[in-house]
Amino acid sequence: MIFIDSREGLSGDMLLAAMIGLLDDSVRTRTTDLLGLVSQRRGIMFQIMEIEEDCEKGLGISYTQREAPQRDASYDECFDRLGEIEKELDSNSAVGKKILANIFEAEAEAHKLPARDVHLHEIGRAQAMMNIAGIGFVSALLSKEGDEEYVCSTITTGRGVVVVSHGAIRIPAPASAFLLRGLKNEQGSSPGERATPTGIAAVKTLIGRQSDDVPDGFSRRSIGFGTKRFGGRLGRTTLYRV
Numbered sequence: 001m002i003f004i005d006s007r008e009g010l011s012g013d014m015l016l017a018a019m020i021g022l023l024d025d026s027v028r029t030r031t032t033d034l035l036g037l038v039s040q041r042r043g044i045m046f047q048i049m050e051i052e053e054d055c056e057k058g059l060g061i062s063y064t065q066r067e068a069p070q071r072d073a074s075y076d077e078c079f080d081r082l083g084e085i086e087k088e089l090d091s092n093s094a095v096g097k098k099i100l101a102n103i104f105e106a107e108a109e110a111h112k113l114p115a116r117d118v119h120l121h122e123i124g125r126a127q128a129m130m131n132i133a134g135i136g137f138v139s140a141l142l143s144k145e146g147d148e149e150y151v152c153s154t155i156t157t158g159r160g161v162v163v164v165s166h167g168a169i170r171i172p173a174p175a176s177a178f179l180l181r182g183l184k185n186e187q188g189s190s191p192g193e194r195a196t197p198t199g200i201a202a203v204k205t206l207i208g209r210q211s212d213d214v215p216d217g218f219s220r221r222s223i224g225f226g227t228k229r230f231g232g233r234l235g236r237t238t239l240y241r242v
Helices: 012-021 025-040 075-089 095-111 126-144 174-180 197-206
Strands: 002-005 044-053 056-065 150-152 161-164 167-170 220-230 233-241
Touching: 012 025, 012 056, 012 126, 012 197, 012 220, 012 233, 025 044, 025 075, 025 126, 044 126, 044 233, 056 126, 075 095, 075 126, 095 126, 095 174, 095 197, 126 197, 150 197, 174 197
Parallel strands: 002 150, 056 220
Antiparallel strands: 002 233, 044 056, 161 167, 220 233
């Protein structure tokens, strides 16, 4: 079992970093090298960094844009981009496509449009596509090592207002709110967006149930750090491998 503690944050990059941290060292090196190569072909630099805060060590992912950001992407463009990345990763996982489909369904409901008429802004860009494909790719690697069930804690969404391509919107954003239906969640005490649509869609795709009981006797613990602080602490997703 892999337990996802999302009470201090949940985003595509934090979840991917934490999943990479669960891999054995040799597999982790090959995986990060491949993600870096595939990112480079898209004009972005992928870096995975070791981070330590309050005596806790983990990983963080950074993307540096070398070219102008891609414009908004249509339904077909997003799935084509995702498929190209998965092909270069040699990934046969269905997880990435399910995550993207969940995002489109939520955005379609939020905008009251058919899913095929929706265009994605930030999520349609190369960085987000790399995170989505990477989560699918690494989940398959972890499954080969015997980890098949994913369990997630209550999701902390954050509170207040976030500024996106559409302007300032309340947290959780409409698409996030639709994705959260059926999932235990709470706002928490700190302002800011703690859970992003990509992170929520990934959890919705991966998990079979939710629980706030952190497992005892775990074999490995991994932290994926973000870049924003909430209540003075870096946002983070913590994984426990049982």
